[in-house]
Amino acid sequence: MSPHLVLRVVAKMLIPLIALFAFYVQFHGDFGPGGGFQAGVILAAGIILYALVFGIDAAKKAVPPSWIRIGMSFGVLLYGGTGVATWMLGGNFLDYTQFAPESTHAAGQHWGIFAVELGVFCTVTCAMLAIFYAFGSRTPELSDEDW
Template sequence: MHDPHVILKVISKFLVPFIALFAFYVQFHGDFGPGGGFQAGVILAAAVILYALIFGLDAAKKAFPPSWIRIGMSLGVLLYGGTGVLTWILGGDFLSYGVLAHDPTHGQHYGIIAVELGVLCSVTTVMIAIFYAFGSRQPEVNEDNW
């Protein structure tokens, strides 16, 4: 018996890296075009979720272990807040990125990049967490039934 989902598997295996690549494009292109941490995080999560939908939750959990989720969630918030704490240490107000570099505009750039990375981290992991949480509860859907 051949795999009934061979077409889906081949196509999605091809697409997942592109989706992830697009997520990073959105992330780092956010300064120039539409986009930013939220959108990029969601798209990155969508890549993992697509993988989980096609190859099953177990395979996805191997690719993106649940243990990363707790860490990633906190890391995102800490990265964002940590940027603010760094500006405190450098003597500015909370989240005043201007103090991060000699030139205030450069400081702003660094700050925005760091902060957006934090958002990316949180959003990706939380979206995947929600999917894992709901996906794990359902009775295993039979291969032939979907």
């Protein structure tokens, strides 16, 4: 029997909830504390917990390293692309009002903040996971006696 049985059962219960909380923080950031950065870190922490309990190879199957390379760049491109889109619509860089100029309750601002926070979320999650994968993959399998 694995000595980590209790850890695995509890982690299996908690990791979906951690991911759910990350998305709550992401999409509720306009109304409460939180935003893309915090949500990205929380989601990455959930995946790192999975890697610590079930092994880094299992985590790499769940979140392949190729996704991380793509996601990291996609986030920055989404942020920059929002700015370029506001250029194209005739405003300044990152001037979100251009998305809905006639809106009376600043819908353009809401769309802009949503896109930008999503970009931050992607980049932060993937960068944190990239750093963890890079460090974690270099460590040889430690037997517990080595501590």
